[in-house]
Amino acid sequence: AQSVTQLDSQVPVFEEAPVELRCNYSSSVSVYLFWYVQYPNQGLQLLLKYLSGSTLVKGINGFEAEFNKSQTSFHLRKPSVHISDTAEYFCAVSVQGAQKLVFGQGTRLTINP
Amino acid sequence: DSGVTQTPKHLITATGQRVTLRCSPRSGDLSVYWYQQSLDQGLQFLIQYYNGEERAKGNILERFSAQQFPDLHSELNLSSLELGDSALYFCASSVEGGWYVGYNEQFFGPGTRLTVL
Numbered sequence: 001a002q003s004v005t006q007l008d009s010q011v012p013v014f015e016e017a018p019v020e021l022r023c024n025y026s027s028s029v030s031v032y033l034f035w036y037v038q039y040p041n042q043g044l045q046l047l048l049k050y051l052s053g054s055t056l057v058k059g060i061n062g063f064e065a066e067f068n069k070s071q072t073s074f075h076l077r078k079p080s081v082h083i084s085d086t087a088e089y090f091c092a093v094s095v096q097g098a099q100k101l102v103f104g105q106g107t108r109l110t111i112n113p
Numbered sequence: 114d115s116g117v118t119q120t121p122k123h124l125i126t127a128t129g130q131r132v133t134l135r136c137s138p139r140s141g142d143l144s145v146y147w148y149q150q151s152l153d154q155g156l157q158f159l160i161q162y163y164n165g166e167e168r169a170k171g172n173i174l175e176r177f178s179a180q181q182f183p184d185l186h187s188e189l190n191l192s193s194l195e196l197g198d199s200a201l202y203f204c205a206s207s208v209e210g211g212w213y214v215g216y217n218e219q220f221f222g223p224g225t226r227l228t229v230l
Contacts (some may be wrong), residue, residue, distance in 0.1 A: 037223075043115065043203060043221040090156060099207065100146065100169050101219065103156035 002027040006104035013081055014112050015021050021076040023091030023109045034073040034092040034101065035065055044090065050074060061085070086111045116140065117222035119204050125228045134225045135138040138185055144168070145187040146207075146219060147179055151200035162187055163209075190209030194229045200224050 007022040026030065032051050036044040048059025053061060065076045088093040091104040116139035128131055138145050147159040149172075158171035162181035173179075176194075181187045191198060201224045207217035 043117075043223045044205075045115075045221070046218060049218075098210075099144065099217065099219075100158040101148075102158065103119060103148075105155045112222060 002031060002095060004091050004093050004104035005104055006089075006091050006107050008107050009105065010110065012112060014027060015083055016080045018080050019077065019080050019085075019109065020083045021091075021109065023074045023076065023081045025072050025074065025082060025091070025093045027072075027093060027095065029095055030041050031093045031095055033065075033092070035059065035063070035074075036090045036092060037061075037105075038088045038090065038106075039088070047076070047089070055103045061101050081109070081111050083111050083113065085109060115221050115222060117206050118159035118222075119202075119222040121225060122136040123226050123228070124187065125230065126194060126195055127230055129194060130229075132157050132227065133192065134189040134191070134202050134204075134227070136187045136189070136204030136206075136222060138204075139188070139220055142208050142220070144207045144209060144217070145185070146205040147173075147187070147189050148203040148205065148221075149200045150203060151197075151223070155199070157191070157220060170182070173215055186209050191227070196229050199206065199227055199229045205225075 005024045032113040034049045035047040048071045050057045050067045058064045102106045118137045144163045146161045150156045159171040159173040179189045188194045202221045204226045205219040207219045209217045
């Protein structure tokens with residue numbers, strides 16, 4: 001079975017500072033990897049995805065993530081955050097060939113002015 | 114706006130009751146997924162339907178059931194409700210949904226917040 005671990009439940013950062021949200025996964029088969037964002041009182045929105053190819057994936061709103069197969073990680077980064085990035089971020093995995101998503105517990109990103 | 118609609122937005126009910134949550138997928142999407150988001154369990158996959166047929170099952174309780182109708186909308190039925198069923202229930206849809214070596218992005222609705230008192 002697949003599982004996802006988000007190593008930080010909360011990450012506070014100052015505006016315009018860089019941020020990294022950590023995600024590790026476990027799976028015995030090939031997977032697709034995703035980061036979703038949930039703004040307050042809203043549904044989930046896809047930030048970026050890794051399916052294959054280049055291990056550095058760029059997404060919306062200036063976010064990027066790097067797939068590291070040897071470390072089974074898919075950390076999310078942004079070089080300079082804004083107040084509007086305040087949200088909950090979820091890392092997710094799906095097994096190639098299946099469709100359901102397995103989510104991590106989420107990381108609450110709080111941006112301080 | 115993802116194009117996925119869910120009704121109602123909020124639902125407050127009592128223990129032991131039964132409720133039905135409704136989801137309309139994006140136009141053209143054949144697959145519907147239900148997820149539960151709670152403080153205790155996080156975001157969990159419940160069940161998937163593809164073109165009217167159940168395709169995959171996750172951590173769905175026996176008290177819960179779902180179906181997908183010919184017009185492709187889906188309903189999640191929750192019965193004998195308990196306090197612990199209070200959660201945000203999300204529906205998502207994608208174009209495909211079968212055993213498919215490829216990728217179909219899931220688009221999420223805004224959710225139905227269920228409160229059981």
